[in-house]
Amino acid sequence: xxxxxxxxxxxxxxxxxxxxxxxxxxxxxxxxxxxxxxxxxxxxxxxxxxxxxxxxxxxxxxxxxxxxxxxxxxxxxxxxxxxxxxxxxxxxxxxxxxxxxxxxxxxxxxxxxxxxxxxx
Amino acid sequence: xxxxxxxxxxxxxxxxxxxxxxxxxxxxxxxxxxxxxxxxxxxxxxxxxxxxxxxxxxxxxxxxxxxxxxxxxxxxxxxxxxxxxxxxxxxxxxxxxxxxxxxxxxxxxxxxxxxxxxxxxxxxxxxxxxxxxxxxxxxxxxxxxxxxxxxxxxxxxxxxxxxxxxxxxxxxxxxxxxxxxxxxxxxxxxxxxxxxxxxxxxxxxxxxxxxxxxxxxxxxxxxxxxxxxxxxxxxxxxxxxxxxxxxxxxxxxxxxxxxxxxxxxxxxxxxxxxxxxxxxxxxxxxxxxxxxxxxxxxxxxxxxxxxxxxxxxxxxxxxxxxxxxxxxxxxxxxxxxxxxxxxxxxxxxxxxxxxxxxxxxxxxxxxxxxxxxxxxxxxxxxxxxxxxxxxxxxxxxxxxxxxxxxxxxxxx
Numbered sequence: 459x460x461x462x463x464x465x466x467x468x469x470x471x472x473x474x475x476x477x478x479x480x481x482x483x484x485x486x487x488x489x490x491x492x493x494x495x496x497x498x499x500x501x502x503x504x505x506x507x508x509x510x511x512x513x514x515x516x517x518x519x520x521x522x523x524x525x526x527x528x529x530x531x532x533x534x535x536x537x538x539x540x541x542x543x544x545x546x547x548x549x550x551x552x553x554x555x556x557x558x559x560x561x562x563x564x565x566x567x568x569x570x571x572x573x574x575x576x577x578x
Numbered sequence: 579x580x581x582x583x584x585x586x587x588x589x590x591x592x593x594x595x596x597x598x599x600x601x602x603x604x605x606x607x608x609x610x611x612x613x614x615x616x617x618x619x620x621x622x623x624x625x626x627x628x629x630x631x632x633x634x635x636x637x638x639x640x641x642x643x644x645x646x647x648x649x650x651x652x653x654x655x656x657x658x659x660x661x662x663x664x665x666x667x668x669x670x671x672x673x674x675x676x677x678x679x680x681x682x683x684x685x686x687x688x689x690x691x692x693x694x695x696x697x698x699x700x701x702x703x704x705x706x707x708x709x710x711x712x713x714x715x716x717x718x719x720x721x722x723x724x725x726x727x728x729x730x731x732x733x734x735x736x737x738x739x740x741x742x743x744x745x746x747x748x749x750x751x752x753x754x755x756x757x758x759x760x761x762x763x764x765x766x767x768x769x770x771x772x773x774x775x776x777x778x779x780x781x782x783x784x785x786x787x788x789x790x791x792x793x794x795x796x797x798x799x800x801x802x803x804x805x806x807x808x809x810x811x812x813x814x815x816x817x818x819x820x821x822x823x824x825x826x827x828x829x830x831x832x833x834x835x836x837x838x839x840x841x842x843x844x845x846x847x848x849x850x851x852x853x854x855x856x857x858x859x860x861x862x863x864x865x866x867x868x869x870x871x872x873x874x875x876x877x878x879x880x881x882x883x884x885x886x887x888x889x890x891x892x893x894x895x896x897x898x899x900x901x902x903x904x905x906x907x908x909x910x911x912x913x914x915x916x917x918x919x920x921x922x923x924x925x926x927x928x929x930x931x932x933x934x935x936x937x938x939x940x941x942x943x944x945x946x947x948x949x950x951x952x953x954x955x956x957x958x959x960x961x962x963x964x965x966x967x968x969x970x971x972x973x974x975x976x977x978x979x980x981x982x983x984x985x986x987x988x989x990x
Contacts, residue, residue: 459746461746547746547748548746548747548748549696549698549745549746549747549748550747550748550750550752550753550756553697553698553756554753554755554756567745569744569745569746
């Protein structure tokens with residue numbers, strides 16, 4: 459099965475990261491790279507995203523012109539900061555992987571809808 | 579010569595609802611296990627078992643319980659399955675090959691329990707699924723036991739089964755590195771059933787006795803995982819509660835608190851059995867919250883009367899429990915014992931310190947009231963009891979509190 463891991467940062471996490479010394483920050487990034495390498499056999503792609511301040515949202519309501527706004531679709535303390543697609547046997551394997559994730563404090567796991575021929 | 583066609587004997591086959599539930603529970607989970615194995619489809623197996631259970635509960639009270647209830651359930655489920663799988667010939671063939679009697683391996687029975695209690699499912703769904711699939715309750719029975727509508731229960735089950743399929747929740751026993759966390763999840767579900775059942779015994783006869791199901795599940799799990807001390811601890815805890823259940827109510831149906839219970843009404847043989855179970859578990863030297871709670875209950879259960887209670891030992895057990903599983907509720911219960919080891923004044927100070935977390939909990943006020951009364955502060959005690967009364971919906975507890983408020987200082 460395929461899943462997307464949505465990595466979610468909090469304001470606190472961002473502040474903590476900023477307060478770190480350069481050496482500590484490098485070390486934190488290293489842990490994340492190592493985690494990615496450890497699970498390379500299951501990872502099918504993904505990216506770290508630019509900060510939420512760079513986001514643009516388009517709202518497409520029926521009957522009116524698209525409305526373009528600055529910022530993410532929900533103004534919140536928690537923002538998606540990256541994603542990874544993984545391919546494993548089942549949810550337990552993802553949970554196992556994620557249990558050692560060394561980065562941001564929230565990870566949402568979403569199964570990818572697999573559309574087979576003849577199915578809607 | 580006249581031929582009398584004899585209907586299958588049904589004399590002496592009349593069974594109480596409770597016996598009926600027990601027979602169904604003995605077989606439903608096993609049947610579900612076999613069906614998942616054959617079809618590889620948890621959601622469908624669950625549906626088939628539920629159909630068979632509903633049919634049994636409709637027909638057995640009228641026709642009598644068949645000689646082989648498991649064969650009966652099996653046949654109904656299989657026929658429904660063959661019907662449902664008309665278009666899927668591969669499953670159909672497998673299902674045709676399925677023969678009674680079904681004797682699932684212990685691993686299969688564990689798989690079923692762990693899947694129902696998967697942490698990716700919300701707690702109410704874990705409970706509903708476990709009761710339906712493992713214990714063979716109907717949706718209606720679950721709804722009555724938890725005072726929710728059948729639609730609510732049905733929706734929980736449907737959503738949970740969809741999630742199992744679509745999110746890829748596996749049907750297997752967790753890996754060794756996940757096992758202890760996942761076992762805690764299963765034990766929490768059983769513990770909640772115990773609590774729910776324990777509290778609702780106030781309205782006995784109104785709903786299914788969930789304590790029965792909790793004990794059965796714990797016993798099943800203990801048989802499947804005999805080396806897990808916390809499973810044994812929870813089973814002992816349930817049995818210790820049950821051994822004293824008859825003394826919790828007087829002949830008029832009023833709740834009797836531990837202090838005033840007639841201990842000759844306790845099942846002392848069951849208490850001794852449960853204590854032995856607990857001692858065997860303790861030999862693993864892996865104390866856990868359930869073993870400790872059971873040990874506290876055993877401490878009371880093995881004492882001849884309230885006056886001889888070993889409060890020092892109980893405080894010690896609470897200290898260990900709080901060390902492993904800090905909780906304001908355990909602190910509150912510990913303060914009852916502290917009243918006898920450190921005096922009511924010290925105990926009251928400790929209870930008052932818990933206000934922030936427990937202000938909305940009726941027992942916090944009831945215990946405070948008791949301590950205030952002991953200290954001769956009657957008005958404050960009554961006010962605290964009144965506060966407790968406002969916060970509980972349990973009729974038996976309400977009755978006790980009302981008596982205390984009405985009768986002032988003498989009521990227990």
